[in-house]
Amino acid sequence: DQQVKQNSPSLSVQEGRISILNCDYTNSMFDYFLWYKKYPAEGPTFLISISSIKDKNEDGRFTVFLNKSAKHLSLHIVPSQPGDSAVYFCAASGGMDTGRRALTFGSGTRLQVQP
Amino acid sequence: GEEVAQTPKHLVRGEGQKAKLYCAPIKGHSYVFWYQQVLKNEFKFLISFQNENVFDETGMPKERFSAKCLPNSPCSLEIQATKLEDSAVYFCASTGGTEAFFGQGTRLTVV
Structure with a gap:
């Protein structure tokens, strides 16, 4: 039973346009959400996170939106650049000691940004 | 480092x-975490440590897998009597707060 789902295995966008990656979760105990970016043969790299007390967090070209009632979050990348081409993983954790709890990952979305 | x-x-x-x-x-x-990634996608949590103490081992297979984090030594994950299904990339991550930082992984191939 997947508690964190990324239903789009892949996404292709043009350079300069917006990339929107989606993630759904089922566990109501999750209260901290993270996005990681992964290149082949490397470990996941932390991108941005959001706590459940917020509905938006922004860092440069990256913005994460959280809709708690829908149990949905999305990552927006604007403008997209070819270097953003990678696999993006949504992850969640919850309960006490948030951040020190194990992460539950989605299955990833491969983003390709076309020059 | x-x-x-x-x-x-x-x-x-x-x-x-x-x-x-x-x-x-x-x-x-x-805090140190071990994850197993099979087939390039699914990350499965195995075990975590708070310093040298096991913090959460709910994902650890009961048999053949063991892990340690001893003072002044690298943490280790040991698999006894490997099976073909253990082939995966094993990632370690550490955190001092909210975000976990990952290593580059160890690709284990069992033949």
Whole structure:
């Protein structure tokens, strides 16, 4: 039973346009959400996170939106650049000691940004 | 160090042999996690440590898998009597707060 789902295995966008990656979760105990970016043969790299007390967090070209009632979050990348081409993983954790709890990952979305 | 260091990068073992993977967390990070990634996608949590103590081992297979984090030594993940299904990339991560930082992984191939 997947508690964190990324239903789009892949996404292709043009350079300069917006990339929107989606993630759904089922566990109501999750209260901290993270996005990681992964290149082949490397470990996941932390991108941005959001706590459940917020509905938006922004860092440069990256913005994460959280809709708690829908149990949905999305990552927006604007403008997209070819270097953003990678696999993006949504992850969640919850309960006490948030951040020190194990992460539950989605299955990833491969983003390709076309020059 | 400033990054999570995992060794070796690649490991090949025959079925039934032992495999031992190492992880040096970022200096000052007190939590260490091990994840298993099979088929390039699904990350499965195995075990976490708070300093040298097991914090959460709910994902750890009951048999054949063990892990340690001893003072002044890299953390280790050991698989006794490896099976073909243990072939995966094993990632170590550490955190001192909310975000976990990952190493580059160890690719274990069991033949």
